[in-house]
Every structure is written in structure tokens, then in C-alpha cells.
């Protein structure tokens with residue numbers, strides 16, 4: 001069945017061939033959907049020639065591709081409000097807090113964890129997010145990482161194996177012993193639990209003081225690469241360090257956080273295909289400086305914006321807020337921030353049929369209660385998500 005979506009004041013296609021600028025903006029636009037895909041996009045005037053089974057009028061609102069949230073940690077139980085409150089009173093963020101969530105997650109049944117992930121996804125969908133990556137990393141044992149991967153794979157669009165999130169207390173500081181497990185039996189178990197070929201999945205490592213150093217992080221990436229997984233790195237979150245260099249050297253699809261970047265890191269990213277993923281709600285919630293979005297954009301790096309939804313450093317999945325902070329805190333323009341949260345997120349996941357609204361792409365639409373995407377930062381904090389379509393169906 002085909003649907004003509006009309007009354008679009010501003011359509012962001014992210015395809016420069018279809019409209020103005022890098023966002024491919026079409027004003028007074030229309031879209032035709034065919035099942036779960038976009039069939040046609042253009043001006044309302046030219047849509048009069050296009051037939052459709054059904055018509056929907058969005059009443060002069062802006063239509064964007066659904067948000068592509070390329071970095072979350074949704075498979076967890078428990079919250080860490082007390083840790084957050086202590087941090088707001090002056091305590092520093094420490095990676096060790098991850099173990100609090102690991103304990104709560106290990107205690108939860110498969111049904112509980114699945115229900116929690118589904119509830120979080122439903123909340124995200126209502127906020128305009130139509131594609132979600134999530135990571136394991138709150139299991140940190142063979143059994144718990146494998147079941148986290150299975151739950152993530154059954155519920156989310158893209159799954160990332162983050163066994164190398166932290167060395168769990170049960171290993172009593174034996175970092176290399178734990179990595180033998182992560183890169184051996186645990187990796188094999190996770191691969192066996194996934195429903196598709198490894199090329200559609202990622203391995204990630206937390207490369208930071210207090211987590212894994214450069215050599216050990218390299219070992220994790222090499223193990224993932226050997227079995228065909230895509231590569232990601234959590235890097236440069238809490239201080240300057242080797243994460244970006246390592247990610248670029250290894251050909252990682254993205255390096256995430258990028259809060260502390262030297263000029264050399266920025267040049268490396270700009271000269272590579274590794275996406276710099278910025279997580280502004282995490283920087284806010286951990287009282288870190290804002291990530292240098294402006295410097296990255298000026299250098300020509302590909303940028304993604306994501307929520308990093310997790311109970312320790314960013315317990316929000318609001319991509320509307322993330323985009324507003326991308327502008328207000330990281331120095332991106334509204335165009336750059338919207339692109340980073342749509343096409344940028346898709347690039348960080350190696351996907352080409354989301355984050356764009358061109359013929360053949362998934363019909364994932366985010367209808368704003370506003371005439372243009374500029375309002376996301378201009379009216380920060382306001383409930384601007386009017387309607388959401390995922391794979392051709394209105395879901396919110």
C-alpha cells in the first residue's frame with residue numbers, strides 16, 4: 001500500500017541530490033511511502049503527478065528521518081541515582097560504578113531484562129528514535145554476557161559486544177586472565193547466540209585509565225576483527241588518551257565519547273573514515289567539559305550524536321535533547337547536529353538505509369511540532385515530537 005505524506009513545511013532528506021545543502025532540505029514537500037520503504041520524495045507541487053492509496057497531512061510541520069541512536073547500554077537492571085546525587089555534590093565519576101549495575105543485572109531474570117529493554121525502546125520510539133544500537137557490558141561473565149547479547153539481538157537493531165567494559169570483581173584484578181575469557185570462550189558464546197552473520201555486529205572496548213590500556217584494547221579489537229565483527233572504541237571520555245589513535249589505526253567504525261581530544265586526535269579523525277561519536281548528555285551528567293564538536297566539524301570529521309543511555313553516566317534516551325546540546329554545548333550548527341543524529345548515527349553503525357529519506361530507504365519519519373529542525377535547540381526541552389513512523393507505520 002502506498003501513502004502520500006503531505007503538508008510538510010520542511011523535509012530533511014539527508015540527500016543533497018534531493019534538496020538544499022548537506023541536509024538535502026525540501027521546502028513545501030511531500031513523501032510517498034510504499035510499505036516499509038520510501039518510494040518518492042520531492043516538492044508538494046510535483047507530488048500532484050504521484051498516485052497513492054492513502055493521504056496523510058502533517059499540517060505544516062517539519063519531517064526528519066527518525067533518530068539513529070548509535071550508542072546505548074539498554075540491557076541492565078537497577079539505577080544509580082545515589083551515585084548521581086553524590087556526583088552532583090562533588091564526587092568524581094569512576095568507572096567502578098559499573099559493578100553496581102553488573103550485580104543488579106546478574107540478579108534479574110531473562111524475562112525481567114527483556115521487559116526492561118522493551119520498555120526503554122518504547123520510550124525511545126515515542127521520542128523519535130527509530131534505530132537503536134545497544135551494547136552488552138553489564139554481565140561480565142560468560143553466562144551473563146551471552147544472555148545480554150541474546151536479549152539485545154532479539155530486541156534492538158544493532159548489537160555490540162562489550163565484554164571488555166571493566167574487569168569484574170570476581171577476577172580480583174587479573175586483567176589478562178579476564179581478557180583471555182573475553183577474547184576466547186565469551187566471544188565464541190556471544191557469536192553463537194547472535195541471529196545473523198558477524199558483519200552486522202560490533203565489538204567494543206572501554207579504553208581509558210581505570211578500564212583497559214592501549215595494548216589490551218588492541219587485543220580485544222584484534223579478537224573481534226578476526227571473527228568478522230565491526231569495531232568500536234569507548235575512548236577519550238575521562239581524559240586525554242590513546243583511544244582515538246587506536247580506533248583510527250584499527251579501522252574502527254566509530255570512537256565514542258571524544259570528550260578530550262588533542263589537535264592530533266582531531267586530524268586523525270578528519271583523515272579517516274572512523275566516525276567521532278559525541279555523547280553530550282553523558283558529559284553533562286558526569287560534569288565533564290563539552291566534547292569539541294565545533295573543532296571536529298571544522299576539521300571535516302564525520303560526527304554522530306547519540307544518547308549513551310545507561311544507568312551510570314547518562315540515564316536519558318532523549319535524542320531531541322542530545323541534538324539541542326550538540327548545538328548549545330558542542331558548538332554544532334542545527335544542520336550539523338541533526339545530520340549527526342541521523343545520517344551520522346547510521347554511518348557509526350555502517351547502515352545506509354536509515355537516517356535518510358530517499359527512495360529505497362526505510363520509511364522512518366520524525367514529525368516535529370515545529371516548522372523546522374532549528375526549533376530543537378531554539379526551544380530546548382520542549383516536547384517537539386509530534387508523530388513517529390517506523391518502517392512505514394505510524395507508531396507514536
Ligand SMILES: N=CN[C@@H](CCC(=O)O)C(=O)O
Nearest residue numbers: 097098206234308310312313
Ligand atoms: N564509559 C563506559 N561505559 C558507560 C558508562 C558505564 C557506567 O558507568 O555504567 C559510558 O559509555 O559512559
Ligand SMILES: [Zn+2]
Nearest residue numbers: 071073234308
Ligand atoms: Zn557507552
